[in-house]
Amino acid sequence: MNVSKEQIDRIVRDVIAGVGAQNKATQAPQAAAVTSSSAAKTARAAVLVEPRKFEIKEFPIREIGEDEILVKVEACGVCGTDVHCYKSDPFGLTPNVLGHEGTGEVVKVGSAIKMDSVGKAVKPGDKIVTSLLETSPDCLVAKYNPAKANLSDDLKVYGLLLDEPDNHLNGYFAEYMIIRPGSSFFVVNDMSVDLRCLIEPAAVVCHALERAKSCGNNPLNFRTRVVVQGCGPIGLLMIAVLRTHGVNNIIALDGNPDRLEIARSMGADEVINYKEYSGIDEIAEKVKGLTKGLGAHWGFQVTGVPAAHANLYKLIRRGGGICEVGHFVDGGECAINPHRDICAKEISLVGSWVYNSFEYPNAYHFLQRAERIGLPVSSLITHKFPLDQIDEAIQVNLRQEGIKVVVEAK
Known part of the structure; x- marks a missing residue:
């Protein structure tokens, strides 16, 4: 049988295309399973059970809703507010999981969420930051002056939320955190973890x-x-x-x-x-x-x-x-x-009271610009502690040693 070079090339292309299609068909379900099951079933969290007392507790990770995100925490800075909470619980939040200067990796994204708060597509594997939950529709401050939403009595910040029976993972001093409906969040894949921990204070x-x-x-x-x-x-x-x-x-x-x-x-x-x-x-x-x-x-x-x-x-x-x-x-x-x-x-x-969610992009660009002009803002992070050593992290802050103390979720 005489077969031309053109025919051989076409047969080879068809075979390769068929194998590729078969591989995609067999691998796609496996990829989806990895995405949906890559998170652990439980998560450890540092719970402030009373002033000056943390306990490391383990909680089941509930299934997220269609408008929620599950985040695997990487690190979180210790804020002066965390220290005030540790010393005296001024907001009456205990027991709760503190930590609002944090960042992590997206593990699961609810089906209703397609993009972050500035229109970037979001998917598992993305690095994100978040802090604020939007105010309720009943808040007159936010309704009539959105630029002053930070003055709403209904303003909520992750790490400064009351513990709930089905919502324990409300702060970044934990291995995982659930971002609730109505939250502002931002994809920041092009930033180091240290810079990401500085976005909230920025x-x-x-x-x-x-x-x-x-x-x-x-x-x-x-x-x-x-x-x-x-x-x-x-x-x-x-x-x-x-x-x-x-x-x-x-x-x-x-x-x-x-x-x-x-x-x-x-x-x-x-x-x-x-x-x-x-x-x-x-x-x-x-x-x-x-x-x-x-x-x-x-x-x-x-x-x-x-x-x-x-x-x-x-x-x-x-x-x-x-x-x-x-x-x-x-x-x-x-x-x-x-x-x-x-x-x-x-x-x-x-x-000046806190910030508004739309100021996170400003903070992101400020930090990038600061480093470009030679200001070593990343160097402000001077101490890092694993989650199990959160007490020592707080004590270093209290003793005013170094500058920014970070707790890593490991």
């Missing part, structure tokens, strides 16, 4: 920056002179976001020399160790000396210490502004002089 400082910018008569630009009071994780990120935004004159104020050196790496031009001065009047003179004798245009208060808030007015020039970022829990009261501190200076005073 959203805090992005929101604070926008709050300050809302005072149009006090612009934040290349020539603005800014004081950032407090160089913990949020304060250092505040310095980085200001530098990334184009502010070239930043003064960092703290009592820890190691943190002040890190502040320089985040973009601070000058640093002041308040422990080296006799009091606020002497510090104010130092700030004036760095700001043409007038004081700073803007101050960001990030310590959470009431006395620090009162002191900041002394460092701000007439016509300047203050953004209060640090008081997420009630730390008490402080005394100011309304005449000297506010009225006579025409101070613009704004508060």
Whole structure:
């Protein structure tokens, strides 16, 4: 039998195509089974059962609904709010699973979910971040002013949710977490796990920056002179976001020399160790000396210490502004002089409360931009602990060792 080269080539192509189709037919069900059964049946979680007491408990992983996502947690930063919850349970949440600065890998996606909150397709294997659950339709704040949804009494944050009989996995201090209906979430495959753990705190400082910018008569630009009071994780990120935004004159104020050196790496031009001065009047003179004798245009208060808030007015020039970022829990009261501190200076005073879900993309781009211009924001993560050592992770934070402490789900 004479067979031409063209006929042989066609037969080979047909055979290969047939084998490929057969392989697809036999492999597709197996791939689906892997996707649907790759998650464990149970998950360990660090449950804060009472103030200053964690217990590692194991919970069954329930089946997710059509508009839910099952996430295998990779890591989560320890926030100052977690520490407040650990010390005194100020929100009355115990027993619950804390952790809201987290990230993980998608294991299962409900059939009704096709894309994340900015329209990116989502599938098993994607890396995501999430924190906020959207407010209820009955919330009048969110209904009439969506840009102020962060002020809703109904605002919910993962890691700060009450435990429920069929919903134990509500925080990132666990091996798995279930993202509920109505949550904002974002696919961030192109980020390292360290940067992903910084997106939530970065959203805090992005929101604070926008709050300050809302005072149009006090612009934040290349020539603005800014004081950032407090160089913990949020304060250092505040310095980085200001530098990334184009502010070239930043003064960092703290009592820890190691943190002040890190502040320089985040973009601070000058640093002041308040422990080296006799009091606020002497510090104010130092700030004036760095700001043409007038004081700073803007101050960001990030310590959470009431006395620090009162002191900041002394460092701000007439016509300047203050953004209060640090008081997420009630730390008490402080005394100011309304005449000297506010009225006579025409101070613009704004508060900054959490963030809105749409500020997560801003935080994502801020972190990427910060690293591109040479700010080593990833280096803010200085300690990592496995889930079983969560108590030590909290204690390191309490002792103010390092900067950002992370708990890894392993």
